[in-house]
Structures are given as C-alpha cells and as structure tokens.
Amino acid sequence: MSTTPEEIAAGFTAESVINEMLDLDDLLASEVRRAEKLFPLYTKPHLEAEIDVLQVELESVTDGSAAVPADDEAAVGDDTPHDGRSAEVIAREIQAKRQEYAASRRMIRLRQLTSEDWLAFEQDWKKTLDKGAPYPPEMWDAVIAASAVAPEMPVDKVRALRKKLGNPPLYELAMEAWKLNTEGGISVPFSRLSSHVLRPKPHAGS
Secondary structure, three states: OOOOHHHHHOOOOHHHHHHOOOOHHHHHHOOOOOOEEEEEEEOOOOHHHHHHHHHHHHHHHOOOOOOOOHHHOHHHHOOOOEOOEOHHHHHHHHHHHHHHHHHOEEEEEEEOOOHHHHHHHHHHOHHHHHHOOOOOHHHHHHHHHHHEEEOEOOHHHHHHHHHHHOHHHHHHHHHHHHHHHHHOOOOOOOOHHHHHHHOOOOOOOO
C-alpha cells in the first residue's frame, strides 16, 4: 500500500492506515454522535448602518486609506479636531460599534439527521427538489427546523426569526444545515488559523 507525501506529512503511514481499519462490530456497538455544527447569528444587524455612517465620517477626515496622510498626522495622533471630531475619536467609535455587534452573536447548534429522517425529508420535498433551484423559503425553513437542536426551532419560530432578522442570516443558516446533512462527517475540518498559530516560528537572527 503506497502512501502519498501529504499523508506522510500528516502522520499517516502504510502501517498506521492498516492499524486503523474499521472494526464494524465495535463501531456499531459504540455510541457515535452524528456530525454537528455551530452557526453564529447576530442579533444587532442594525449596527451595520451605524458603522457605515462612522466610516464615511472617518474617510472625510483622512484620505480613506489605512495610512494617514503625512500632512494630516494630527488627525490620528492627537485630539486636534476636524469639524469637531478627530479621526482617532471616530475610529474608536467604529471599534466600539464593531465590538457591540460582535457581542450580539448567539450560537445555534445543528445536528445531522439520521439517514432515515433525511430520506423522509427528501421524499416530503421531492416535487420541489425535482423542479430545481430556486427553492422556496418554506423548504429552507423545514431544513432548519429539522436540524436545529439547541435551541429547538419549530417551523413557526424559524419563520418568526426570519421576519425579525431578515432573509440573509436565515438563508445562510439553511445552507449550513443543508451542507451538514449532505456533506457533514466526511473529513476532518481544516483550521488554517490554528495551523498558523502553531507553525514553528523562525529564530531571531536566522
């Protein structure tokens, strides 16, 4: 059995793969939880407009780029006012709004349906699925309701949430639920950030 360079780099060898051959009886006798995902929902989307207004104001006292113009150093470096407000004050307000927006995040836990339940779902919506996209909101609401476990979200609550927060976040939630039920549990998720954090750092002077 050959092993690719990528598998070797990940710690896989021909011997390790053989040792990891599935013991079917052992797996069937054990407790296995189906794939789950956490989805972030932000409860203060109105802050986007407030951030946009502040961003326009900030651009009006700078050149609009990440770097402050050399002849406008005071706009960021001290409290010298531009129409009464310095760039630094405005920038701090933007960061405060962003932090408030981020703090409004609430998580929804989704769990993959059993194969029987997923087949039943596909059968219930077969006529809709056969017609092809775009699919109606009612189907996406049903996907969310079937997959959400914490909190549980019956269809009427999903519809109320869609009315409250608008379509985009609920559409993304539905896409996550759909993906979980069609692709979840197949491979180990990759974390680019954790790989970057744990990458060996070059020694000083090397």
